[in-house]
Amino acid sequence: MKVLSCKVFSFTMLVALSLGVIAGCGGEKQNPQAGEAAGVPSNLKVKFMVPSYADVPDMNDEYWTKFQKDSKSQLDVEWIPSGDYDTKFDLVLASGSIPEVIVAGNITRPTLQTAVKQGAFWDLAPFLGDFSNYPNLKNNSFKDVWKYMKTDGGIYGVPRNRPHIDISLKMRKDWLDKFNLPVPTTLDEYTAALKTMVNGDPDANGKKDTVGLIGQGFLLADGDGSFLSAFGGLDPVYDKDGGLINKLLTPNYTDMVGYFRQLYTDGILAKDFSAIKQTQAEEMYTTGRAASYARNIWRDFTFEQGIKKVQPEGDVISLPPMKGPGGVSVQLSVPFSGAFYISKQVPQEKVKQILDFFERTTTMEQTDYNYYGIEGVHYTMVEGQQQLTDLGKKQVTANGTGAIFPLAYNNKMKVINPAAPKAYNDAKSKSVETYSTAGKIDFFSIINSNTWISIWPKYTSEWQSMVIKAIVGQISMDEYKAYVEKLNSSPDFKKAYQEFTKEYKEKFLQ
The missing domain is CATH 3.40.190.10 (Periplasmic binding protein-like II)
Incomplete structure (x- = not known):
């Protein structure tokens, strides 16, 4: 063309x-x-x-x-x-x-x-x-x-x-049914269901090659916020001086890293999670090779139609808000x-x-x-x-x-997929209507800090590397925590957190 x-x-x-x-x-x-x-x-x-x-x-x-x-x-x-x-x-x-x-x-x-x-x-x-x-x-x-x-x-x-309602954690409902598992309502139930699927043979191909959770980019890209919300990481977290800690360096984010580390150890998280591109993730999901994936809700129908070409019983659902250690698994855009x-x-x-x-x-x-x-x-x-x-x-x-x-x-x-039947769209809308009251937005997508802008690019690659090393087991969680603490103790980071506090008050508390 x-x-x-x-x-x-x-x-x-x-x-x-x-x-x-x-x-x-x-x-x-x-x-x-x-x-x-x-x-x-x-x-x-x-x-x-x-x-x-x-x-x-x-x-x-x-x-x-x-x-x-x-x-x-x-x-x-x-x-x-x-x-x-x-x-x-x-x-x-x-x-x-x-x-x-x-x-x-x-x-x-x-x-x-x-x-x-x-x-x-x-x-x-x-x-x-x-x-x-x-x-x-x-x-x-x-x-x-x-x-x-x-x-x-x-x-x-x-x-x-x-809209606020956008991203969902998806799961293969037909695979839940195959193993007589309920739709998860807690992060623990979700993790257990994925473990059952990767240790089973949900696609009946005679191999245990199903991937539990996939993403794209760093870490899961669209899915990071949903998990961080479940760990309470989309709520304000302050240091002892009243500085608003960037979400990436909070104890909540560290807890999420520890959770992904366990998923990786258990074979649930895709082994090459840090290298998967968006087109690769979509191909993996629509060919029925993965159980869970986070993307826009409207894509449920598109993904499901792709899966049905190779697995006719394919049924993709957006999971309800699942309770985690510090919140629920919904990030509002x-x-x-x-x-x-x-x-x-x-x-x-x-x-x-x-x-x-x-x-x-x-x-x-x-x-x-x-x-x-x-x-x-x-x-x-x-x-x-x-x-x-x-x-x-x-x-x-x-x-x-x-x-x-x-x-x-x-x-x-x-939420609505214009290629889907009305009955499908009506049911999908109803299934996610609680998102708007249960979820949290990432306010760090809105507030700024001049100091953070100047210093964070110097640390981004190093920090991402440390996160990945912690997840795959190349460093211990204690080593990762010590690294985060070192950053948070820096005068520049403390200054940035004070600026975040000021911005947060101006844009959200006034």
């Missing part, structure tokens, strides 16, 4: 970056008034750089043609494979040649915060004002999300609104998936036009369009629910269409 107006950048190696130099990003702050833009441009041309989680879309297909026409825009989009995005993102910031609009997947990413402080992006607060000219951006976003966007008092990002940042190289008048574009597209109508596309082309109505056509599955579901506009906040988006 020929793709127009899109560029894909892939990497085969990491590039060392200098975080302290952001070229060409200067300029004095100006004081525009919100809503000064003279009407809606007939054809806004804007360049984006965004992550791609599937195939790169054809910007001239039916979906994107209608979207650009309705939103009065011409989009020049550089789609970067999600696995390469952070590296490309850092390279672009270091170069100073920043596209007009760039997506930051993590608003606390050190390179982003450094660029913000060095003037790479517009402070949007003067444009937005009291939001009287941007009612959609205000009313169709989560109530506190603009407070979360602040850095040093300014608003630099436009949030990509997303923060109500945004990163944010859009507008380069300071963009003229002031065009900044207003881009904000107007975001205002026009932050509606439930546009969100439904993102999810289903065009009636009669991408979906038909079946029993009161949009049912995607084959073209819809190709152009809507598979291409990450929510990358370009903020969407409206809602709690259905990561």
Whole structure:
């Protein structure tokens, strides 16, 4: 398929970056008034750089043609494979040649915060004002999300609104039934069930080769928060001086490392857990080789359909909140998936036009369009629910269409699978409705510390290595605890924790 107006950048190696130099990003702050833009441009041309989680879309297909026409825009989009995005993102910031609009997947990413402080992006607060000219951006976003966007008092990002209910720990219900096991309601029951499965032969292939728990990246990526929540690690944990300890260096996280160490010893955790890529994890799960995996809830149907091709009895469920030593196994997503940042190289008048574009597209109508596309082309109505056509599955579901506009906040988006029957979606929604009250968000995805930004990159690789060594048994848990204690005792870390405390109070306690 020929793709127009899109560029894909892939990497085969990491590039060392200098975080302290952001070229060409200067300029004095100006004081525009919100809503000064003279009407809606007939054809806004804007360049984006965004992550791609599937195939790169054809910007001239039916979906994107209608979207650009309705939103009065011409989009020049550089789609970067999600696995390469952070590296490309850092390279672009270091170069100073920043596209007009760039997506930051993590608003606390050190390179982003450094660029913000060095003037790479517009402070949007003067444009937005009291939001009287941007009612959609205000009313169709989560109530506190603009407070979360602040850095040093300014608003630099436009949030990509997303639901709180998103990730679940999945398990093969048919394998639970095969061994006459109940659906786990505690972490101990979950662990015991996985041990039974890896020691049995749930796929009846005559081999004991089933993997209990898989993930992707470091450690389990999407699954880390669910387990950390069960250990109480998504609650504030303070040191003796009242400093808010980063979640990665709390006793709770250390307890989770010890739990994974036992899973690894018992053959439950995938032996190559630290090296598995997302595509590999998906392939393992959809070919029926693993019992449990953490990803978006809406993927349950997709995974189950893949499994049924090789194991017709396949039944994937999202587990209920399971009680652990310090909480339950549900991490709620923060109500945004990163944010859009507008380069300071963009003229002031065009900044207003881009904000107007975001205002026009932050509606439930546009969100439904993102999810289903065009009636009669991408979906038909079946029993009161949009049912995607084959073209819809190709152009809507598979291409990450929510990358370009903020969407409206809602709690259905990561649960409902538009390719699934209504009865399936209704049952899935009901099965996870308790998540919203039981789970916790990772507030470290929202709060910042200038000191942490400057020091943590120096320790990240070393700390990750120590975690992996502790899990696989290359060092003892006592050695790992001593390493963590050494970091936490450092004056720089103590200073960072005091800054976290200040940010936490400002964004969550006021």
